[in-house]
Amino acid sequence: MSSPRARERKPPWLRQFIPKSSPLVVTVCEGCGLYIIQDRESVWESWDCGLVEGDDLTVAIILGRPLTRVVWLPSVGHPLLRSVSGCAGIRPDGQYLAGHTCRLARVSVKPFTPPKMERPPGKPWGGPRLSKQEIAEFKRIWNMPYSRLKYEKAPTMVGQGDEKQTLF
Structure with missing residues (x-):
């Protein structure tokens, strides 16, 4: 059995978002040929490639698309997906992936950028000196x-x- 053929180029940010050590897998949907992210830890779920936040979050809620929260783990270098139930658990400042529905347009195609590295604790701020x-x-x-x-x-x-x- 051959793998399905992609109708689009693979988004370059996916290599950084999902490294080989991650339980998430980037694959091509057999029905529509778009790249999707699959969570294969317990129940296999498929998510669209595109970060949903801001106005796109409102669109996803109106369309009734299932959402999962992206929690970035800097210690291991890959994200964890946390399910939200309907509108419960959704925060306006969160980052989400929308559930994949074959042959429907994606809610967002925004690429993921990992959060900035935090300053190590114990170092002084070194701000302005006040008299x-x-x-x-x-x-x-x-x-x-x-x-x-x-x-x-x-x-x-x-x-x-x-x-x-x-x-x-």
């Missing part, structure tokens, strides 16, 4: 009631001010 006078001025303004802050003059230099502050 004691600047820290005292910050604390004074921070602790000031809003009613008084409205009429405070904006400082041109620390501790000075000759113009009205128009923040609010």
Whole structure:
């Protein structure tokens, strides 16, 4: 039995998204010839290649497409897919894959980019150095009631001010 022929080029980001060590598999759908992502850990499920987030998430919910959350594991270098039930468990800032339905257009074709590497713990931030006078001025303004802050003059230099502050 021969493998199905792809109708499209394989998206290059899939090699980074699903390395050989991942339990996920990139394959071609036998019915429509599009590349799909299969989760073969327990129940085999097929997902479209394209990250669903933002406005595409709204479209997927309206169309009633099943979704799975992408959880990136930097320690192992591949994603984990977590099922969501309908609209329950969906967060607007999450990243998802839409369930594959043969012969229907994909909800999204957006490529996946892995999250930035976090700073190792224990390293100092190394931000700007503030003088004691600047820290005292910050604390004074921070602790000031809003009613008084409205009429405070904006400082041109620390501790000075000759113009009205128009923040609010």
